[in-house]
Amino acid sequence: xxSFEVEAFRAQFPILNQSINGSxxxxxxxxxxxxxxxxxxxxxxxxxxxxxSNVHRxxxxxxxxxxxxxxxxxxxxxxxxxANNNELIWTRGTTEAIxxxxxxxxxxxxxxxxxxxxxxMEHHSNIVPWQLLAQxxxxxxxxxxVTAQGELDMAAFEQMLDESVKLVCCVHVSNALGTVxxxxxxxxKAHAVGAKVLIDGAQxxxxxPVDVKALDADFYVSSSHKIFGPTGVGFAYGKYxxxxxxxxxxxxxxxxxxxxxxxxxFQAPPLRFEAGTPDISGVIAFAAAVSFIQQSDRxxxxxxxxxxxxxxxxxxxxxxxxxxxxxxxxKEGVMSFLLDGAHPHDVGTLLDRQGVAVRTGHxxxxxxxxxxxxxxxxxxxxxxxxxxxDVDRLFAAxxxxxxxx
Ligand SMILES: *Cc1c(COP(=O)(O)O)cnc(C)c1O
Numbered sequence: 001x002x003s004f005e006v007e008a009f010r011a012q013f014p015i016l017n018q019s020i021n022g023s024x025x026x027x028x029x030x031x032x033x034x035x036x037x038x039x040x041x042x043x044x045x046x047x048x049x050x051x052x053s054n055v056h057r058x059x060x061x062x063x064x065x066x067x068x069x070x071x072x073x074x075x076x077x078x079x080x081x082x083a084n085n086n087e088l089i090w091t092r093g094t095t096e097a098i099x100x101x102x103x104x105x106x107x108x109x110x111x112x113x114x115x116x117x118x119x120x121m122e123h124h125s126n127i128v129p130w131q132l133l134a135q136x137x138x139x140x141x142x143x144x145x146v147t148a149q150g151e152l153d154m155a156a157f158e159q160m161l162d163e164s165v166k167l168v169c170c171v172h173v174s175n176a177l178g179t180v181x182x183x184x185x186x187x188x189k190a191h192a193v194g195a196k197v198l199i200d201g202a203q204x205x206x207x208x209p210v211d212v213k214a215l216d217a218d219f220y221v222s223s224s225h226k227i228f229g230p231t232g233v234g235f236a237y238g239k240y241x242x243x244x245x246x247x248x249x250x251x252x253x254x255x256x257x258x259x260x261x262x263x264x265x266f267q268a269p270p271l272r273f274e275a276g277t278p279d280i281s282g283v284i285a286f287a288a289a290v291s292f293i294q295q296s297d298r299x300x301x302x303x304x305x306x307x308x309x310x311x312x313x314x315x316x317x318x319x320x321x322x323x324x325x326x327x328x329x330x331k332e333g334v335m336s337f338l339l340d341g342a343h344p345h346d347v348g349t350l351l352d353r354q355g356v357a358v359r360t361g362h363x364x365x366x367x368x369x370x371x372x373x374x375x376x377x378x379x380x381x382x383x384x385x386x387x388x389x390d391v392d393r394l395f396a397a398x399x400x401x402x403x404x405x
Pocket of ligand 1 (some may be wrong): 007030031092093094095096121125173174175200201202203223226227234
């Protein structure tokens with residue numbers, strides 16, 4: 001018996017309780033960002049009303065409180081993913097975390113002729129930083145192909161993998177298709193040829209428990225705002241000895257040990273990679289979001305999410321003129337689709353008029369759309385607060401949309 005009470009969970013998200021264009025809001029754009037529970041909103045409020053202060057350098061009580069909360073947040077979030085607290089670097093989000101690794105690890109450990117392997121289903125944020133680095137240091141970027149089902153071609157992966165590959169970058173859960181990739185297997189194979197592995201967990205961490213040590217990931221990155229936390233904050237996890245081998249990302253305050261005009265020495269990780277005043281309130285509220293999730297029975301929460309996603313796919317199978325894009329048997333949180341004869345943008349606009357928020361377009365995955373031969377999709381993406389009732393309203397809106405087309 002499930003001990004996840006979806007109505008009680010949903011009631012903690014004040015934004016969901018409103019009408020949009022005359023209909024109750026059905027929010028199915030969680031792949032872009034999730035909504036925030038009252039606990040996270042209150043946390044931001046309490047910080048600014050109670051102890052706003054700069055961290056790590058204060059000689060007064062408020063600064064001590066802010067620093068303690070900031071570092072306690074590092075404990076909370078690192079424990080949440082099974083990392084040690086000195087292995088978690090705060091960033092602006094997944095994008096900055098990948099750029100940090102490309103710069104700080106890539107410039108030390110990659111040289112001309114080395115290969116970085118990505119996949120055809122990466123988000124642009126796990127493609128473009130490697131292309132930029134390739135322009136600078138002449139490495140090669142190769143991509144694991146995606147099958148028509150929307151899964152990684154694992155046979156091709158094994159063929160492409162050799163000792164010239166120094167890093168494999170792979171999305172844990174595809175934001176465009178929902179496919180859950182076999183990252184454990186990819187990590188083991190990559191390690192066997194001496195390559196490091198970076199996992200983009202932006203769509204994973206909010207749905208199921210992730211343990212970076214059990215995965216044996218070298219790097220794991222994610223964003224707070226995809227996990228009920230605020231925008232503008234996320235993390236780069238890296239194994240400590242790897243972080244310790246990396247050069248700083250940005251220079252400035254906080255990341256130094258000593259500075260003189262003839263040169264500077266740097267802090268140990270993770271502070272070496274955190275130049276300047278961080279998003280203090282964001283970090284603290286990110287930890288509040290994690291504590292919020294941890295109050296739920298995660299197994300029951302995931303079972304509820306699977307029930308809603310399976311129900312959506314059952315409804316899709318019975319809808320004439322609808323094609324689901326991404327047919328993997330292992331999906332999480334996403335149903336991407338097309339309606340016959342309709343451009344995804346038009347479908348999105350007509351759904352919005354009925355209060356149903358989805359995303360349309362390429363979902364920052366242009367190479368994937370090109371591979372699948374489609375201009376984009378309509379993406380309904382689900383979170384734990386969505387219900388079968390939301391799915392019913394989505395499909396009622398789809399039927400009305402079909403009548404307009
Ligand atoms: C959202 C997302 C990103 C980018 O995250 P930002 O918070 O915009 O930096 C990267 N990868 C995936 C899979 C995503 O879903």
